[in-house]
Amino acid sequence: MVETRPWDGSEERLFELQEKINGYLGFVTGGQMAEEYPESVGRPKRFQLDCEEPPDEATGAFLERVREMLSPEGIELRVEVLPPE
Secondary structure, three states: OEEOOOOOOOHHHHHHHHHHHHHHHHHHHOOHHHHHOHHHOOOOEEEEEEEOOOOOHHHHHHHHHHHHHHHHHOEEEEEEEOOOO
16 A cells, blocks of 8 residues: 555545555455465465655554554554655
């Protein structure tokens, strides 16, 4: 996942991020990933969010809750702050 906009902690931005994560989660847990990529079965899974600046406080708290939710599914959530292009 990539987010190039500045973090603002708004409900709208958090909802957009939640929808994006839910889409990926459905792909992994709904069986579509196993169908399209059978070699992925049984392998560790990671969602990575690349962004140009560290998440603000509200987004950071949201991402921590997401990490806690994904952990029992065997999915790691990583946030990488990358320099702007």
